[in-house]
Amino acid sequence: MAYFTPHTLEWFKALGAINSLQAAATKQILDLAGKPDVCGNCGDAPANDYVVVGVKFDLKTDATIRLCSDCRDIRSKMHGESFSHLNSKTPDLKTAAQRAETTIKTQWKTVAKYYTVGWMGPIEVVEAQYSHISQSIATIKNNISYNLPIVIFQSRESPPKSIITAIPYKNLDGNPYNCRLAITSKLSQEKVRLLNDFSQAFWFLIDNELLPSPRSGDELERKIIEWCGKSLIRC
Ligand SMILES: [Zn+2]
Numbered sequence: 001m002a003y004f005t006p007h008t009l010e011w012f013k014a015l016g017a018i019n020s021l022q023a024a025a026t027k028q029i030l031d032l033a034g035k036p037d038v039c040g041n042c043g044d045a046p047a048n049d050y051v052v053v054g055v056k057f058d059l060k061t062d063a064t065i066r067l068c069s070d071c072r073d074i075r076s077k078m079h080g081e082s083f084s085h086l087n088s089k090t091p092d093l094k095t096a097a098q099r100a101e102t103t104i105k106t107q108w109k110t111v112a113k114y115y116t117v118g119w120m121g122p123i124e125v126v127e128a129q130y131s132h133i134s135q136s137i138a139t140i141k142n143n144i145s146y147n148l149p150i151v152i153f154q155s156r157e158s159p160p161k162s163i164i165t166a167i168p169y170k171n172l173d174g175n176p177y178n179c180r181l182a183i184t185s186k187l188s189q190e191k192v193r194l195l196n197d198f199s200q201a202f203w204f205l206i207d208n209e210l211l212p213s214p215r216s217g218d219e220l221e222r223k224i225i226e227w228c229g230k231s232l233i234r235c
Pocket of ligand 1: 039040041042043044067068069070071072
């Protein structure tokens with residue numbers, strides 16, 4: 001796979017073609033910093049060059065980015081992006097995978113306190129069963145990550161008082177792990193963050209084959225029980 005060195009003319013052209021806003025913002029940062037050898041997000045130095053894992057500028061070119069370590073960490077957390085060092089042979093996938101696994105293994109207890117977790121797909125089937133999601137997905141309908149399952153969180157009363165549906169979709173950069181939550185009743189910011197983090201880690205691990213595919217029988221369910229315990233997925 002080819003790539004462009006961040007902040008070069010060809011790189012700006014490639015980024016501009018898929019995300020003109022980000023290209024313009026980066027240009028402004030570099031102008032303010034007065035040099036290209038800085039973080040494209042905040043203008044700080046030192047900054048490193050990364051391949052954005054799973055994102056492409058076009059069919060033949062991996063997306064690349066120059067970031068300081070703070071911005072890299074923030075983007076990983078906020079957008080679920082993962083980065084591998086541009087010039088290193090061992091990609092950063094391992095770190096991202098470890099982080100995702102830790103998220104599932106530590107946050108499931110908080111999730112399980114309020115909800116049971118299930119997964120379904122494709123979106124048409126989910127929409128037929130949970131009509132409340134139609135409005136929430138209207139603006140992302142063409143960008144839904146079809147290869148990933150929809151995560152369903154049901155509150156623990158029977159029947160559940162609240163059902164939250166987490167739908168994965170691609171943003172302009174092509175990152176497929178963005179999370180749209182369709183809710184039936186209001187959620188606190190902490191719960192939004194919790195369910196976002198949990199869903200994104202779940203999708204990342206499935207997409208990178210570190211968790212079994214939901215299409216391979218009950219293997220995924222077995223693995224989740226092994227990692228988290230039965231109470232997460234059963235009432
Ligand atoms: Zn930065």
